[in-house]
Amino acid sequence: METITGTAAGVPFTALPPTGATDGPAPLIVTWHMLDAPRTDAAFAAALPMSGVPAWRVHLGMPMCGARMVDGRVDAILELARKDALMAFLAPFVHQAADEFPAALVALRDQLPVDDEPIGILGGSLGGAVALEVLATRRAPITAVALVNPAVRIRSVIGLVHRDMAGSELEYPWTVESRTTADELDFVARAGDIAADTPLLLVSGELDHPALRTDAAALVDALHRRYADPDEVELRTVPGLAHPLADEPGLEPAPQLPTAKAVDEILTQWFLRQLTAK
Numbered sequence: 001m002e003t004i005t006g007t008a009a010g011v012p013f014t015a016l017p018p019t020g021a022t023d024g025p026a027p028l029i030v031t032w033h034m035l036d037a038p039r040t041d042a043a044f045a046a047a048l049p050m051s052g053v054p055a056w057r058v059h060l061g062m063p064m065c066g067a068r069m070v071d072g073r074v075d076a077i078l079e080l081a082r083k084d085a086l087m088a089f090l091a092p093f094v095h096q097a098a099d100e101f102p103a104a105l106v107a108l109r110d111q112l113p114v115d116d117e118p119i120g121i122l123g124g125s126l127g128g129a130v131a132l133e134v135l136a137t138r139r140a141p142i143t144a145v146a147l148v149n150p151a152v153r154i155r156s157v158i159g160l161v162h163r164d165m166a167g168s169e170l171e172y173p174w175t176v177e178s179r180t181t182a183d184e185l186d187f188v189a190r191a192g193d194i195a196a197d198t199p200l201l202l203v204s205g206e207l208d209h210p211a212l213r214t215d216a217a218a219l220v221d222a223l224h225r226r227y228a229d230p231d232e233v234e235l236r237t238v239p240g241l242a243h244p245l246a247d248e249p250g251l252e253p254a255p256q257l258p259t260a261k262a263v264d265e266i267l268t269q270w271f272l273r274q275l276t277a278k
Contacts (some may be wrong), residue, residue, distance in 0.1 A: 037250020
């Protein structure tokens with residue numbers, strides 16, 4: 001069976017069929033891509049296909065990305081980032097992607113031969129914040145979650161985006177509202193909202209932004225203290241991996257980079273283990 005593309009409740013997706021023959025509906029893994037390369041659902045599917053997993057891997061498009069880009073360009077996204085890195089850019093992307101997910105999941109189950117069991121989810125970078133928001137707010141029953149170079153604390157990402165977009169070292173102009181929003185998207189502080197029995201894998205690039213690596217370790221540490229079985233939370237470091245998983249521009253499917261292949265192999269083996277444990 002070939003790759004399927006379409007929309008689910010208005011959300012574009014790229015769906016990869018299960019590996020091998022399946023007897024009836026197959027498990028489902030849903031992903032959200034990065035805003036760095038690979039920055040579309042199709043490109044993310046090429047970077048992390050997880051081809052050895054006997055489940056549907058459905059890569060959802062983030063708001064204003066891929067098929068939802070304005071005039072097929074990233075200019076509109078960049079303008080939002082310049083306007084306000086948090087309130088016009090980062091937070092709306094996370095909230096919209098999380099809010100539109102339940103309806104998209106219903107539509108995917110109508111369109112694809114997937115089972116009605118709890119699903120696996122995966123998020124990269126800002127897509128990682130979406131996966132954590134979906135998990136913490138229980139938008140759907142989740143059996144396992146994997147994160148790759150995730151935005152665990154949005155404050156750390158604001159600094160990176162604001163510096164790049166503002167073109168200066170000026171500090172982000174905080175307000176009462178933006179501080180509240182940043183608190184809501186701090187998943188280390190919200191570790192208590194994460195069910196303490198959901199297996200979680202966090203893959204961190206050795207060369208990812210230092211602040212993001214620090215946040216990744218902090219989340220894993222916070223969850224280790226909460227989980228009855230700390231082994232259900234894993235932190236894996238990938239040598240030589242920076243933040244992106246693909247070369248620029250990251251809009252179209254491209255050959256898999258060696259570092260992405262290493263991540264893909266880790267994710268494949270981990271999801272295989274989770275599916276076997278079900």
